[in-house]
Amino acid sequence: LSLIRSTAFLNAYVTVAEETALKQAEESEKRYRRGQPLGVLDGIPIAVKDNFNTAGIETTCASNMLKGYISPYNATVVQKLLDQGAVLLGKTNLDEFAMGSGSTDGIFGPVRNPWSYSRQYKEKTLPKSHSENEESNWVITGGSSGGSAAAVSSFTCFAALGSDTGGSTRNPAAHCGVVGLKPTYGLISRHGLIPLVNSMDVPGILTRCVDDAAVVLGSLAGHDPKDSTTIQDTFKPFELPNWIDVSKLCIGIPKEYHAPGLSSEILALWSKAADLFKDAGAKVIEVSLPHTRYSIVCYHVLCTAEVASNMARFDGLEYGYRADMNKSTESMYAATRREGFNDVVRGRILSGNYFLLKQNYENYFIKAQKVRRLIANDFVNVFGSGVDILLTPTTLTDAVPYMEFIKEDNRTRSAQDDILTQAVNMAGLPAISIPTALSKRGLPVGLQFIGHSFQEKQLLTVAKWFEKQVKFPMIQLEEVKRHECSIFQHQKSVT
Amino acid sequence: WVPVVGLEIHAQISSNSKLFSGSQVQFAAPPNSLVSFFDASLPGTLPVLNRRCVEAAVMTGLALNCSINKKSLFDRKHYFYADLPAGYQITQQRVPIAVNGSLSYSLCVDNKMSQMVTKTVRIKQIQLEQDSGKSLHDDARSQTLIDLNRAGVGLMEVVMEPDMCCGEEAAAAVRELQLILQTLGSSQAIMAEGQLRVDANVSVHHPGEPYGVRTEVKNINSMRFLAKAVDYEIQRQIEELENGGTILNETRAFDSKLGCTIPMRDKEGKQDYRFMPEPNLPPLILYDARSLPVDMNHQQVVNIDWIRERLPDLPSVTRAKLVELYGILPEHSFTLLNEDGLAEYFENVIKKTQMKPKKVIGWILNDLLSYLKQHALTVKESPVSSFLLADLLNLLEKREISSSAAKQVLEELWKGEGKTPLEIVKEKKLELIQDQKELEQICQAVIDGQEDEVMAIKAGNLKVLNKLIGLVQRATRGRSNPVLVKQILEKKLSE
Numbered sequence: 001l002s003l004i005r006s007t008a009f010l011n012a013y014v015t016v017a018e019e020t021a022l023k024q025a026e027e028s029e030k031r032y033r034r035g036q037p038l039g040v041l042d043g044i045p046i047a048v049k050d051n052f053n054t055a056g057i058e059t060t061c062a063s064n065m066l067k068g069y070i071s072p073y074n075a076t077v078v079q080k081l082l083d084q085g086a087v088l089l090g091k092t093n094l095d096e097f098a099m100g101s102g103s104t105d106g107i108f109g110p111v112r113n114p115w116s117y118s119r120q121y122k123e124k125t126l127p128k129s130h131s132e133n134e135e136s137n138w139v140i141t142g143g144s145s146g147g148s149a150a151a152v153s154s155f156t157c158f159a160a161l162g163s164d165t166g167g168s169t170r171n172p173a174a175h176c177g178v179v180g181l182k183p184t185y186g187l188i189s190r191h192g193l194i195p196l197v198n199s200m201d202v203p204g205i206l207t208r209c210v211d212d213a214a215v216v217l218g219s220l221a222g223h224d225p226k227d228s229t230t231i232q233d234t235f236k237p238f239e240l241p242n243w244i245d246v247s248k249l250c251i252g253i254p255k256e257y258h259a260p261g262l263s264s265e266i267l268a269l270w271s272k273a274a275d276l277f278k279d280a281g282a283k284v285i286e287v288s289l290p291h292t293r294y295s296i297v298c299y300h301v302l303c304t305a306e307v308a309s310n311m312a313r314f315d316g317l318e319y320g321y322r323a324d325m326n327k328s329t330e331s332m333y334a335a336t337r338r339e340g341f342n343d344v345v346r347g348r349i350l351s352g353n354y355f356l357l358k359q360n361y362e363n364y365f366i367k368a369q370k371v372r373r374l375i376a377n378d379f380v381n382v383f384g385s386g387v388d389i390l391l392t393p394t395t396l397t398d399a400v401p402y403m404e405f406i407k408e409d410n411r412t413r414s415a416q417d418d419i420l421t422q423a424v425n426m427a428g429l430p431a432i433s434i435p436t437a438l439s440k441r442g443l444p445v446g447l448q449f450i451g452h453s454f455q456e457k458q459l460l461t462v463a464k465w466f467e468k469q470v471k472f473p474m475i476q477l478e479e480v481k482r483h484e485c486s487i488f489q490h491q492k493s494v495t
Numbered sequence: 496w497v498p499v500v501g502l503e504i505h506a507q508i509s510s511n512s513k514l515f516s517g518s519q520v521q522f523a524a525p526p527n528s529l530v531s532f533f534d535a536s537l538p539g540t541l542p543v544l545n546r547r548c549v550e551a552a553v554m555t556g557l558a559l560n561c562s563i564n565k566k567s568l569f570d571r572k573h574y575f576y577a578d579l580p581a582g583y584q585i586t587q588q589r590v591p592i593a594v595n596g597s598l599s600y601s602l603c604v605d606n607k608m609s610q611m612v613t614k615t616v617r618i619k620q621i622q623l624e625q626d627s628g629k630s631l632h633d634d635a636r637s638q639t640l641i642d643l644n645r646a647g648v649g650l651m652e653v654v655m656e657p658d659m660c661c662g663e664e665a666a667a668a669v670r671e672l673q674l675i676l677q678t679l680g681s682s683q684a685i686m687a688e689g690q691l692r693v694d695a696n697v698s699v700h701h702p703g704e705p706y707g708v709r710t711e712v713k714n715i716n717s718m719r720f721l722a723k724a725v726d727y728e729i730q731r732q733i734e735e736l737e738n739g740g741t742i743l744n745e746t747r748a749f750d751s752k753l754g755c756t757i758p759m760r761d762k763e764g765k766q767d768y769r770f771m772p773e774p775n776l777p778p779l780i781l782y783d784a785r786s787l788p789v790d791m792n793h794q795q796v797v798n799i800d801w802i803r804e805r806l807p808d809l810p811s812v813t814r815a816k817l818v819e820l821y822g823i824l825p826e827h828s829f830t831l832l833n834e835d836g837l838a839e840y841f842e843n844v845i846k847k848t849q850m851k852p853k854k855v856i857g858w859i860l861n862d863l864l865s866y867l868k869q870h871a872l873t874v875k876e877s878p879v880s881s882f883l884l885a886d887l888l889n890l891l892e893k894r895e896i897s898s899s900a901a902k903q904v905l906e907e908l909w910k911g912e913g914k915t916p917l918e919i920v921k922e923k924k925l926e927l928i929q930d931q932k933e934l935e936q937i938c939q940a941v942i943d944g945q946e947d948e949v950m951a952i953k954a955g956n957l958k959v960l961n962k963l964i965g966l967v968q969r970a971t972r973g974r975s976n977p978v979l980v981k982q983i984l985e986k987k988l989s990e
Contacts, residue, residue, distance in 0.1 A: 053539045066538070073532055075539060194538040198774035227541050228776055232795075309571055309771055312582025313536040317641070329577050329639065356573070356769035365771070 004089065004156045006479045010112045012141075012150035014050045015058050016090040021045070024087040031085065040215055042085030047151040047160040050091035051098050052203070053192040054078055057088070061194055062106025063096045065314050065321050065340030075192020076224050077161060077203050084219050089157050092147030098163055098196045099307070099344045100410050101171055101417035103146025104402065107342070111146035113139045113176055113399050114154040115443050119476040124442030139399035139443060142175035142417070144168040145204060149176035152206045155480050159216050162204035165196045166299055166414070167394075167421025169204025170433040174394035174446030177435040177475060179463075181205040181213045184454050185428035186231045188217075189224030197306040198229075200425040210434070210464040214240050217456060231454075238457045244465040247281030252387035256292035259419050263397045265439055270393050273436065273447050276469050277391070287387060289378040294371050295423040296415050301355050301368035307345070308352025314340060344410045376427040383452050389462050390450040393420055398439040420448065430456050432463050435472040444472070496699050498729040499706060500665050501657030504672060505650045506682040507626065507690040508551045514625055514649035515542035515585065522688050526642040534647040536580035541775045546797065548649035549592070549779065551681035552623050553802050555651055556593025558675050558809055559618045563799050565781045567592045569623075569773040574766055577641050578628035586652075588770050591622035592779065598655070599811060600671035601829060602663060611826055616668050617656040626650050645689075651682065657696060657706075661729065662722030669693055670718060674810045674832060686717055693721055697728045699736065707732070708742040712756050715749050724749035728756050813838065821845065821852035830860055836874035837864070840881050847885035850892040858888060862905055878911030887916040899973040900925040928974050937975070938983045941966045952988055960984060 004016055028043035037043070048054060051061045053071040060066045074082065082088065095105045104110035115121050116138035125137065141150050145162025149172035152160045162169040164182040173180020181204060188203045195201055203220065207213045218237030224230045253274055258267065278284045316322030316336030323335035338346070355364040382390070395417065405413065424431045430453070433446040449466070451459030510520055518531035533540040556563050568590045571583040596618035604610040628646035630639050653672065659665050673691060676682040684691040698709035712728050715721045727749075732742050747756040782791070784800040808816070814828035817838065823831075831838040841859050845852055863884065867877060887908070891901045900920070907919045920926055928934050941963055942949055951959045960981065967980045 053537075059538075061538075071537065071539070073537075191541050192539040226543060228543055229541075229774075305771060306774065308769070309573060309583060312573055312575070313538065313580060315575065315580075315582065317577060318535050318580055319537065326637075330575070333575055353769060356771055358767050358769075361770070 001089070003154070003479065003483045004151075006482070007114070007154050007156060007477075010114055010150050010154060011109055012092055012111050012147040012154065012156070013047070013090045014060055014062065014093050014106075014108050014147065017054075017057050017088055020057070021087050021089050024082075024085075028085050028087060038083065038085035039219065040084070041081065041219055043087060044085075044159065045087045045089045045157045046081055047089050047092050047148055047157040048078055048081075049094055049098075049145050049148045049160070049162045051094060051163055051194045051196075052078055052091075052161060053194070054088065054091065057091060059091065059194070060107075061097045062094050062108055063341065063345070064107055065336075067107065067321065069320050071192075073192065075203075076189035076226060077220050078192065080220055081161075081216075089151075092145070092151050092160060092162075094147055095144040095344070095410075096342045097194070097307075097311075097345055098144040098165060098168055099348060099414075100143045101167070101414045102140045102402075102405050102410075103143035103172065104140060104405060105342060105344055105410055110402055111141045111143075111150050112402075113141045113146075113443075114150050114477060115139065115175075115177060115399070115475060117477060117479075118442065120438055120442035120473070122442075124440065136403055137401055139401050140175065140405050142172035142395065142399060144172075145180075145206065146172045146176075148204075148206050149173055149178055149180065152176070152178045152208060153475060154477060155483075158207065159212055160206045162206050163193055163196070163201055164204040164421075164425065165201045166303070166418040166425055169206060170394050170421050170431060170446070170448060171417060173206055173433040174435070174448075175399040175444060177444030177446070177472065179205075179207050179210055179213050179435070179467075180394075180433040180446070181207075181217065181456075181460075182424065182431045183217060183221065183456060184430040185425075186229055187221045187235065187430075187454060187456070189220075189222075189227040189230050191224055191226040195306075195310050197303045197425075198310065199302070199306065200428075202425075210432075210460055210467050211240055213432070214238065214460050217460075221456075233454075240457075240461055240464050244461055244468075246277060246462060246465055249277070249388045249462065250283040250285065250386050251277045252285060252287040252382055252390045254287050254289045254292070254382070254390055254392060256289050257392040257420055259396065261396045261416065262393060263439075266393045266395070266397065266445055269436055269445055270391070270447060273391060273466070273470075276466070280465075285387070287382045287385075287390070289375075289382060289423065291371065291374045291378050292419075292423050295375050295426055296419060298368045298371040298375065298426065299418065299422050300351070300415070301364050302372065304348045304352035305355050305365055305368075306352070307348040308350075308356060311337075311341070311345065311349050316340070347411065372426050375423050378423075379427045379429060379450075388452070389459065392448045392450065394433040394446040394448040395420065398441060398443040398445055424450055429453055430459050432459060434463050434467050434470070436470050438473065496733050497702050498660050498697065498699050498733075499657040499709070500659040500661065500725055500729075501696040501709075502653075502655040502659070502665060502669065503694045503696070504653045504655065504669065505626075505692045505694075506555075506653065506672075506676055506684055508548045508649035508651060509680060509683050509690075510545060510547040510551065510649055512545055512547075513647040514545050514548050514623065516540075516647055517543075518647070520648050521644075522690075524644055526640075527644060529644040530646065534580070534643055536582075542585060542773070544776060544779065545649060548623060549781075549797050550802060551649070551679075552592045552621055552651050553781065553797060553799055554679045554806060555653070555676065555681045556596065556621050557799070557803050557806060558679055559593070559596035559598055559621070559653070559672075561593035561596030561618060561621060563593050563781060564590055565783070565786065565799075566590065567623075567779045567781075569776045569779070571771045571773050573769045573771070576627070576630075577639055578630045578643075578646065580628070580643065580646060584625050584627065585773050585776070586624035587622035589772070591620045592781075593621040594619070596621075598668060598672060598675075600664075600667045601825075602667050603826070611829070614659075614664060614667075616658040616664075619654040619656050621654075622652045624650050624652055657698075657709075662725035665693075665695060665725050666718050666722040669721060670833070671810065678807055678810055678813075680807075689716070692716070695721070695725050695728070697725060697732065698742070699729060699732045707736070708744050710742060710744065710756075711746045713746060713748055713759065717751075720749060720751050723751075723754060724756060727754060731756065817841075821856070823852060823856045827856050827860060830864070834864065834867075834874055840874050840877075843881035844885045844888065847882060848888045848892065850888045855888060858884065862902070866909060879905070879908045883908055883916065890916055890920060894927060894976060896920055896925055896927055897968070897973050897976060899968065900927070903973065925972075925974060927976050928971060934971075934975060934979065935983055935987075937970055938967055938980060938987060941970060942984070942987055949988065960988075 148160035
């Protein structure tokens with residue numbers, strides 16, 4: 001908790017649940033003393049993105065619409081963590097309603113990438129910069145689960161929940177140098193996750209290593225009767241082997257992911273990674289996912305349509321913000337929604353409603369659904385032809401400075417930044433971003449692995465092997481060093 | 496002019512809980528006491544389909560000769576209104592659960608029960624959808640009070656094609672549907688409690704010409720008003736067109752006090768509901784005996800054939816059986832089924848009496864029913880039980896009393912003082928005179944007192960005999976057997 005306080009300048013947390021966290025920690029300790037921990041996660045501090053419902057703790061989605069909203073129930077994933085004895089430290093910052101790729105557009109302000117304050121970044125970048133103030137050079141976390149990524153990256157928690165609709169867990173994971181897992185759609189319950197795009201959203205898991213991700217996945221996955229889109233099959237939690245042989249695998253390198261704007265650095269890292277697998281005996285081949293380039297446009301239509309629909313419930317009547325307007329119900333709705341939502345949200349609602357109009361539905365929504373099927377089929381074809389895992393970059397560049405990021409609007413940025421992650425959400429596949437190396441500027445770069453539906457075990461096994469090979473360096477943060485004693489004792493992974 | 500009437504009927508499903516959430520379904524509960532998180536549209540909540548509602552819809556579809564769609568879909572219909580918390584209703588617009596059925600109903604020609612004609616109306620479809628909450632407008636304080644108890648209750652919308660031509664047909668069709676729903680138990684269909692709501696689509700045109708513009712008439716909450724509203728609207732349209740006016744494609748409300756339809760508050764042009772597939776509900780898959788996988792868990796599926804096998808006799812079948820079994824007239828069977836509990840009452844009497852059903856029915860329909868109607872009682876509330884009536888009819892059948900005496904006894908029985916028919920007969924000395932000699936004496940006395948009539952009879956006017964019989968009846972206070980009296984009089988007069 002004190003580390004959270006000393007890293008408050010990162011703005012990773014919206015709410016710190018100090019009292020309840022201390023209580024939970026106390027009770028956990030009691031259980032350990034009795035020799036009766038609830039499970040592997042008992043006592044482990046976690047953070048949850050502020051678009052998950054947490055009973056008794058404010059859930060804002062970084063929006064005026066829900067500022068002060070205290071939900072009466074826990075999201076299923078939150079409940080599962082609590083049932084395991086995890087300690088909920090607080091709710092993390094995000095782009096308003098998870099719309100964005102920088103975690104910069106929420107009412108609580110932008111999240112700062114902890115690496116901005118790392119020795120690695122300061123050594124490499126700051127001497128070169130002309131600005132005297134290190135303040136203006138801080139870089140974004142990526143988004144929209146930036147708060148969660150920053151929280152894990154700065155050691156204020158061991159694991160955090162994010163959400164992933166177009167890359168919102170993997171993108172900040174890559175920028176913040178942590179592991180970001182997007183599970184298969186339908187594996188983890190969305191009950192209690194305030195939706196962005198119901199047909200693409202999944203709860204995401206952010207941790208410092210792949211083994212931790214496997215542990216958290218194990219306690220979250222499985223059918224939830226409260227979410228009709230979760231699969232019925234029983235999920236068997238797994239442990240990852242320590243000795244991994246990748247020689248029997250076929251790794252696919254989709255050529256379309258060599259997208260315009262991909263930095264030469266990342267391209268080189270990608271290539272090096274492919275070589276790593278080749279050298280280990282795996283089959284590494286180039287593959288094609290021809291409809292990749294349509295995914296952003298397709299996503300815009302489907303996402304905005306669902307957003308327009310999902311946001312219709314925010315009318316100020318039952319909960320949340322209500323404008324001070326009494327003339328009529330309709331004027332109250334209009335004022336509430338104008339004042340409660342930011343530009344990004346309102347823009348998407350307007351676009352979405354446009355696409356859903358009777359005269360446009362066929363040309364936009366139906367068309368986009370068809371394109372979506374084509375994109376999903378690209379993966380089916382590739383996976384069906386013998387490829388086990390796809391290897392791609394997660395982001396086009398390393399994290400950009402905030403001052404540069406805000407020069408373009410949210411929509412433009414989202415369109416640019418989602419290109420390498422979005423198609424996976426279209427297809428509902430599992431994917432994971434693994435911190436690979438530091439860039440020239442001393443900032444993390446991650447690479448992405450995409451697996452077969454519901455084959456998280458294989459995906460994480462390959463990811464773990466890769467993680468071992470690259471040995472990504474630990475962040476060197478002043479604040480963390482000061483907490484050395486307590487932190488490093490728990491530095492070892494929970495497994 | 497050819498009037499054309501189609502109907503959209505919303506029947507509330509009789510179930511313990513709502514269509515997509517676990518909150519209870521109950522009429523007249525304290526406001527907002529039956530509202531789950533999902534009903535209140537709290538963010539993050541998801542719909543979970545209620546199995547009983549699906550079964551009710553399948554039952555109803557089968558009873559209406561529909562094809563049951565083994566795969567049906569759910570959609571969101573968007574509009575903003577205070578009683579619709581989510582800003583959309585979940586319904587089935589693209590592919591409903593049942594389509595292409597028919598309903599047969601009967602009408603009396605010229606109000607004569609003895610001439611019944613059977614008509615058929617096509618059922619376009621049956622869809623499952625959510626009911627909305629209730630809003631009460633308090634104009635005095637310029638506020639609206641919202642009660643969400645009804646929000647989310649399951650509805651079956653039954654769409655009847657415009658095959659009807661007047662109010663009477665519409666009412667008869669709805670009445671038959673109501674009986675079917677009540678027999679199936681899929682809906683209690685009590686209009687007064689809002690469990691059955693009818694909207695009528697009305698238009699007129701000249702024979703041979705295309706259909707005219709139609710209006711929708713809403714707010715019809717009784718069977719009586721349905722016929723009135725439809726007929727008024729037909730008349731209004733005819734008058735309007737004959738005066739050179741045009742019909743607007745609008746929604747009108749029926750004002751029961753004034754007996755006319757009035758335009759509803761202008762909704763600013765046609766609504767675009769921006770239909771979109773409901774992403775949180777997978778397609779609804781139903782099985783039949785052939786398609787049911789062997790290893791499928793019974794609890795998880797709805798088997799159409801299983802439901803079909805368990806359908807109770809529909810009203811038309813029950814009526815036919817009554818006619819066949821008891822030799823009563825078809826119109827009698829209609830009346831028996833039209834009154835809740837009457838058919839059962841009838842059969843109970845039959846079981847306990849030797850009197851032939853064809854005679855019993857007269858007592859049921861003429862005496863019992865008219866008394867109940869006069870005092871606005873239901874069959875269940877009848878002070879005369881089927882046992883009592885059967886006892887009485889037995890006395891009559893055994894010729895211990897005359898039929899006019901029986902009517903007197905029935906009068907007494909209505910008082911509900913607990914006396915048996917036999918007790919009343921003894922009390923009022925209503926037994927038929929069994930003593931032949933006594934009867935002959937009385938007959939002689941009457942003959943002696945009616946010289947003119949005797950002469951008329953002897954002259955060949957046999958109808959006058961009835962007057963004499965009547966006089967004997969009066970003299971005996973109904974205690975004479977008219978058949979016997981007639982015999983005695985005839986014998987005496989022929990001497």
